[in-house]
Each structure stands twice: as structure tokens, then as C-alpha cells.
Amino acid sequence: MTNDSAQALCTNAKWIGRAHCGKCHIRQLMLFSDLPENAFDHLLQPIDQFTYPPGSVIYQADTHKPFIYSIRRGMVKLAHLAQDGSNRIVRLLGPGAAVGLELLDGAENYHHTAIAITEVDLCKIPVPTIRQLEDNHPALCMHVGRQLQEQLNLADQWIVALSTGTARQRVAQLLLVLDEFFADENDAFILLSREDMAAMTGIAVETVSRMIADFKRQKLLYRHRENYYMCNVAALEQITRLD
Amino acid sequence: MTNDSAQALCTNAKWIGRAHCGKCHIRQLMLFSDLPENAFDHLLQPIDQFTYPPGSVIYQADTHKPFIYSIRRGMVKLAHLAQDGSNRIVRLLGPGAAVGLELLDGAENYHHTAIAITEVDLCKIPVPTIRQLEDNHPALCMHVGRQLQEQLNLADQWIVALSTGTARQRVAQLLLVLDEFFADENDAFILLSREDMAAMTGIAVETVSRMIADFKRQKLLYRHRENYYMCNVAALEQITRLD
DNA sequence: GTACGTCATTGAGAATTATCAATATATCAA
DNA sequence: TTGATATATTGATAATTCTCAATGACGTAC
Numbered sequence: 009m010t011n012d013s014a015q016a017l018c019t020n021a022k023w024i025g026r027a028h029c030g031k032c033h034i035r036q037l038m039l040f041s042d043l044p045e046n047a048f049d050h051l052l053q054p055i056d057q058f059t060y061p062p063g064s065v066i067y068q069a070d071t072h073k074p075f076i077y078s079i080r081r082g083m084v085k086l087a088h089l090a091q092d093g094s095n096r097i098v099r100l101l102g103p104g105a106a107v108g109l110e111l112l113d114g115a116e117n118y119h120h121t122a123i124a125i126t127e128v129d130l131c132k133i134p135v136p137t138i139r140q141l142e143d144n145h146p147a148l149c150m151h152v153g154r155q156l157q158e159q160l161n162l163a164d165q166w167i168v169a170l171s172t173g174t175a176r177q178r179v180a181q182l183l184l185v186l187d188e189f190f191a192d193e194n195d196a197f198i199l200l201s202r203e204d205m206a207a208m209t210g211i212a213v214e215t216v217s218r219m220i221a222d223f224k225r226q227k228l229l230y231r232h233r234e235n236y237y238m239c240n241v242a243a244l245e246q247i248t249r250l251d
Numbered sequence: 252m253t254n255d256s257a258q259a260l261c262t263n264a265k266w267i268g269r270a271h272c273g274k275c276h277i278r279q280l281m282l283f284s285d286l287p288e289n290a291f292d293h294l295l296q297p298i299d300q301f302t303y304p305p306g307s308v309i310y311q312a313d314t315h316k317p318f319i320y321s322i323r324r325g326m327v328k329l330a331h332l333a334q335d336g337s338n339r340i341v342r343l344l345g346p347g348a349a350v351g352l353e354l355l356d357g358a359e360n361y362h363h364t365a366i367a368i369t370e371v372d373l374c375k376i377p378v379p380t381i382r383q384l385e386d387n388h389p390a391l392c393m394h395v396g397r398q399l400q401e402q403l404n405l406a407d408q409w410i411v412a413l414s415t416g417t418a419r420q421r422v423a424q425l426l427l428v429l430d431e432f433f434a435d436e437n438d439a440f441i442l443l444s445r446e447d448m449a450a451m452t453g454i455a456v457e458t459v460s461r462m463i464a465d466f467k468r469q470k471l472l473y474r475h476r477e478n479y480y481m482c483n484v485a486a487l488e489q490i491t492r493l494d
Numbered sequence: 495g496t497a498c499g500t501c502a503t504t505g506a507g508a509a510t511t512a513t514c515a516a517t518a519t520a521t522c523a524a
Numbered sequence: 525t526t527g528a529t530a531t532a533t534t535g536a537t538a539a540t541t542c543t544c545a546a547t548g549a550c551g552t553a554c
Contacts, residue, residue, distance in 0.1 A: 088411045092492065098410045113400040119407065149392040156399035157356040163406035164362065167341045168331045171414035172453050175511065202532065210415050212512050217533055249335065418541070445502065455542055460502055495554105502549075509542070518533065524526085 020064045027055040027131050039078050039106050039133075039155065043145050051141075053134040059127065066122040066130065067108060073118075074135045076108035082128030083190060083198070086120035087207065097207040099162055100125075102190055106155050111135055126198060170209050173248070178209040179219040180247040183229060183239045196232035263307045270298040270374050282321050282349050282376075282398065286388050294384075296377040302370065309365040309373065310351060316361075317378045319351035325371030326433060326441070329363035330450065340450040342405055343368075345433055349398050354378055369441060413452050416491070421452040422462040423490040426472060426482045439475035 030045030032038060040047070048055075057080070060066060066077060066084065079101055086099040086107065098120065101107060110119045112135065142148045169181040182205055186197040202220065206213040223229040228240045228247075273288035275281060283290070291298075300323070303309060309320060309327065322344055329342040329350065341363060344350060353362045355378065385391045412424040425448055429440040445463065449456040466472040471483045471490075 088407070094415075096411050096415050098407045110400060110404070113397050115400075119404065146389045146392065149389065149396065153392065153396045153399060154356050156396060156403055157353060157358075160399055160403045160406060161353070161362065163403060163410065164331070164341045167406065167409055167414060168339050171410060172337075172339050213531095214513080214533085215511060217531095218511095221533060456501095457503085457543080458541060461504080461541095464503060498551100498553085500549100500551085502547100504547075505545085507543090510540080512539070513537085514535105515537105516533100516535080518531100520531070521529080523528085 021058040021060050021066075021130075024057040024059055024129065027057050029055060029131075034080060034103065038080075038104055038131075039151055040141070040148070041151065043141065043148065047141060047145055051137050053137050055134070055137060056132050057129060058132055059129050060124040062124055062126055062128075064124050066124060066128075067118045069119060069121045070117045072116060074111070075132050076106055076111055076135065076138065077122070078106045078131040078133060079103050080129040080131060083125040084128055085123050085125055085204065087123060089121055095207045096210065097204060098166065099159065100185070100189075100208070101159075101162075105159070106152075109152065109155060109159075112138060112152060125200065125204065166208075169248075175209070175211045175215045176219050176222075177248050178211060179205065179216055179223070180244040182208055183223070184241065184244055184248070187239055187241060191238075192236070194232060194236075194238075196236035196238050198235055199229075199237045264301040264303050264309075264373075267300040267302055267372065270300050272298060272374075277323060277346065281323075281347055281374075282394055283384070283391070284394065286384065286391060290384060290388055294380050296380050298374050298376050298380060300372060300374050302372050303367040305367055305369055305371075307367050309367060309371075310361045312362060312364045313360045315359060317354070318375050319349055319354055319378065319381065320365070321349045321374040321376060322346050323372040323374060326368040327371055328366050328368055328447065330366060332364055338450045339453065340447060341409065342402065343428070343432075343451070344402075344405075348402070349395075352395065352398060352402075355381060355395060368443065368447065409451075412491075418452070418454045418458045419462050419465075420491050421454060422448065422459055422466070423487040425451055426466070427484065427487055427491070430482055430484060435479070437475060437479075437481075439479035439481050441478055442472075442480045 029035065029038075029040050029043075029048045032040070035041055060082075067073060067075075069089065081103055084101045084105075084107060085097045086101065087095055087097045089095050107122050108118055138148070138152075142152075165185075169185070170178055172178070173181075186200070187195070191197045199220075200208075202213050202217045205216045205220070209216065220229065223239070223244075226243075228243045229237055230239075232238045272278065272281075272283050272286075272291045275283070278284055303325075310316060310318075312332065324346055327344045327348075327350060328340045329344065330338055330340045332338050350365050351361055381391070381395075385395075408428075412428070413421055415421070416424075429443070430438070434440045442463075443451075445456050445460045448459045448463070452459065463472065466482075466487075469486075471486045472480055473482075475481045
């Protein structure tokens with residue numbers, strides 16, 4: 009349970025440019041869907057875009073910066089890192105999700121540590137800018153609510169699917185989550201590190217490795233191309249039911 | 252893991268009366284805090300109050316009724332009941348919390364089964380009434396958001412505290428949760444059934460019983476009065492850190 | 495009071511998982 | 525390419541937890 013993952017907590021964000029939310033091509037996914045284009049004409053503070061390399065820390069739990077982030081590309085994990093080195097991932101988020109929303113509800117500090125798993129593009133949105141937009145466009149409040157409800161659903165699913173049952177069942181569920189939410193157009197997904205999978209399911213790294221290796225041998229999980237895998241959904245679903 | 256809790260899923264709500272939200276004495280806790288008194292003068296549909304005896308089902312997952320509920324008194328569990336009889340509790344809620352909020356975000360059906368643990372008083376709020384109030388009082392949207400954020404925090408804590416670590420640690424964490432959120436003015440709380448505790452922590456009923464019995468023997472947990480218990484917070488916190 | 499039902503506790507053995515250690519594989523820099 | 529490093533896999537054993545079974549405690553109906 010106590011993993012000594014001495015992953016250096018470094019941030020290596022690279023500025024991509026000013027965001028043009030009115031013209032954002034994935035806006036329907038994002039926090040600002042169906043705000044009018046001109047809503048972004050006179051922002052108090054601009055919204056910038058950044059790229060983060062894999063492993064970089066977007067923000068740390070119990071620290072404060074006045075920004076929330078909207079994920080444009082890539083995969084972000086929200087983790088709880090205890091002082092004893094133990095590490096529990098509570099959520100895995102992808103394009104369209106917003107992180108750091110707790111700041112909008114009066115939280116002083118971030119509740120988790122957010123880390124890029126893959127290369128990630130984010131919009132960095134100042135909290136005062138959100139407030140300004142909320143004042144002028146009450147609909148935004150609903151979108152924030154929708155984000156929260158969505159994340160609540162994910163958290164509940166995390167409890168039911170990834171934190172319940174035998175190790176085999178949990179790892180199978182995790183693969184199904186990756187397949188459902190993070191697969192590309194070929195239905196292939198990046199297989200996470202065993203350490204991350206262990207932190208998601210609350211089981212030991214070696215146990216995860218055994219389950220994954222076993223699934224590979226049984227051809228329930230197979231390589232599609234470099235770093236990308238596909239899985240036999242029906243067979244894994246069977247396992248989640250009957251170990 | 253698979254518990255054959257053949258608890259009859261019966262509802263026995265008793266009507267208490269029409270709610271007078273403008274004069275609700277715990278309104279600051281509730282969904283409608285700081286809406287003006289007259290906001291409730293011309294509701295499309297009334298808000299009624301009900302009492303539920305322990306064990307009664309408030310609503311069932313995957314069913315639909317156009318109501319959300321605000322808890323005035325008592326303790327409610329949100330559970331996921333799988334067809335194979337397994338039962339995982341994802342949240343424990345008390346006065347001031349609202350349940351069924353997923354309906355406000357377009358969900359067709361409830362996401363959990365909500366069951367009264369103690370005797371419970373609820374306000375039954377029709378969804379159209381919420382919509383009406385939201386239209387007239389945009390601030391309500393923020394309150395819903397706050398409820399969601401609050402429940403998201405609880406869900407995350409559930410993952411980190413109650414679904415991580417050894418059985419001993421999890422049961423200790425559960426007692427700390429009961430002490431923190433559900434203790435009365437004497438700092439005493441109702442000790443849940445072993446079955447509920449097992450469903451909250453994802454461990455077997457017998458294992459929970461062993462841990463609880465052990466805590467009692469060590470005087471970390473002791474009876475205050477009929478059905479109410481107190482715990483040694485410092486000692487239990489110690490256990491959560493070092494097993 | 496006794497019989498019954500429900501729930502909590504305890505015991506013992508089986509099964510699962512964690513831990514520690516070794517080996518294999520992949521990755522990366524030179 | 526070759527090392528050097530990190531990550532994944534596997535093995536063996538210890539520890540934990542689950543499961544099944546028995547017993548105890550408590551309340552309720554009769």
C-alpha cells in the first residue's frame with residue numbers, strides 16, 4: 009500500500025498561446041459550451057493554454073493558485089499523496105473535464121494533486137475570470153454544476169468498480185474504464201503504469217502486474233501498437249461479475 | 252463481498268405536513284439557504300415533508316420519480332446494489348444534504364438506492380419546483396453546485412479513507428467519520444450495523460465485527476448509552492496511520 | 495418464563511493478497 | 525551498439541482477509 013514512488017514533483021508547462029474560447033473547436037465539450045462568442049471579448053484576465061509533458065504536476069494538494077484548468081487533450085490524474093508516501097488516485101480525467109473546481113466553492117486550496125499522465129494541453133482559467141463570466145452569463149453556473157455532477161458520477165463509479173471486489177475484478181474494471189473513456193478511434197488505449205493502476209485500485213503493484221500479465225496471456229488484453237492496447241470487453245465484463 | 256442481505260426494499264414514508272421553506276428553522280443548512288421568504292409563495296407544486304422509519308427505501312436506483320430530497324433529520328445511505336446481491340455504500344448523508352441531485356443534471360433515473368438508516372425526516376421537492384426557483388433565483392444554482400462539490404469531497408474522502416488500507420485502518424476511519432459528522436451534542440454516535448460498515452469499507456462482515464470487537468476490548472470504542480458509542484479519536488487516528 | 499429470530503462475535507481453515515527478492519524487459523543516453 | 529536505469533514480471537513466503545460454521549447476546553411474540 010505504501011509505495012515509495014519518489015516521482016519528482018516537477019512542473020514543466022510550456023505556453024502554447026492565448027486561448028480564443030469563442031472559436032475553440034472543442035468548445036461543446038468544455039466548460040464554456042454555448043456561451044456566446046463575444047462573452048470572451050473583455051476578460052479581466054486572459055485565458056492561456058499550456059502543454060505539459062507526461063508526469064508534470066499541474067497543481068499540488070493544499071496549495072493555492074487562483075486557477076482552474078480545462079483539459080483539451082491528454083489524461084490527468086487526481087491523486088491523494090499521504091505524507092507516508094502512500095498514493096491513491098481518485099479520478100482520471102480527459103478532454104472536456106475541468107479540474108480545480110473546488111476553488112469555485114470557496115475552498116482555499118486544491119483538494120488533490122493533479123498530474124499529467126500523457127502529454128496534456130490545458131486552458132488555465134483565472135478564478136476571477138470565471139466569476140466575471142458567471143456574473144454576465146448565469147448559464148455558466150449550470151455548466152459548472154454539470155461538471156461537478158459528472159465528476160461525482162465518476163467518483164461513485166470509482167468506489168463501486170475500482171475499489172470493490174477481488175484484485176482481478178478491479179483490474180478488469182480498470183481496463184474497461186480505459187476502454188470506455190480513453191480509447192482512441194481504433195478502440196485502443198494507453199496502458200497505464202502498474203504503479204498508477206495500483207494507486208487507482210488500492211492493490212499492490214505486483215498484484216496488478218500479475219493480473220495484467222495474466223490477461224495478456226489469456227489474450228484478453230493485447231497490443232495494438234507501441235504503447236497502445238486493446239481488450240476483450242465481454243470477457244472482462246464476465247470477470248467483473250464472477251471473478 | 253457478496254452479502255445476501257435480503258433486506259426487504261419497502262418504503263414507509265409518513266406525511267408530516269406541508270413544508271414552509273421560508274420559515275424553515277434549519278434553512279441555513281439547506282438547499283434553499285438565503286433565498287427570500289417570498290420565493291416560496293407561488294410554487295408550481297408544493298414541498299411536503301415526510302418521516303421514514305429506519306430501513307425504508309427513499310428511492311431505488313434506475314427508477315424514476317420527479318423528486319429530489321433534502322434531509323432535515325437522520326442518516327441516509329446511498330448504496331449500489333448489484334444484481335448478485337453485493338452491496339456497496341458510496342455515501343452517508345445527514346441533515347442539510349440533498350439527495351437525488353443527479354435528476355437536475357438530466358439524469359433519467361436515480362443513480363443510487365437511498366435508504367434511511369435512522370428515522371429520517373425529508374423534504375420532498377418536485378424537480379419542476381426546483382426549476383421554477385432556479386429561474387427566479389439564479390443563486391439557487393450556486394447552492395446546488397455547493398451541494399455537489401460537498402458530495403464530491405465526501406466521495407473522494409470515501410475513496411481515500413474508507414477504501415484504502417487494511418481492514419483495521421478502514422474501520423478506524425469509519426468510526427472517525429461517524430464521530431466527525433454524525434455525533435450528537437454528547438459526542439456520541441450511533442454504531443452502524445456490521446453489515447452497513449462492511450458495505451461502506453468493502454470488507455467482509457466478520458472482519459468488521461472482529462475489528463469493532465477488538466476496538467471495544469481496547470476501550471478505543473465504548474458505549475455511551477443505549478445504541479450510542481464514543482471513540483478515542485487520537486488513538487484511532489494513530490491506527491489509520493500505522494495500522 | 496420459553497421459543498424464536500436476528501445480529502454480533504469467535505474459531506479454524508482456505509483463499510487471496512502483500513511483501514521481499516530475483517530476473518526479465520524496456521528505455522534512454524552516450 | 526552498449527551500458528545504465530527504470531519498469532514489469534515472476535517466485536516464494538508471510539500476512540491478511542474471506543468463508544463457513546458455531547456460539548453468544550438480545551429482543552420479541554407467545
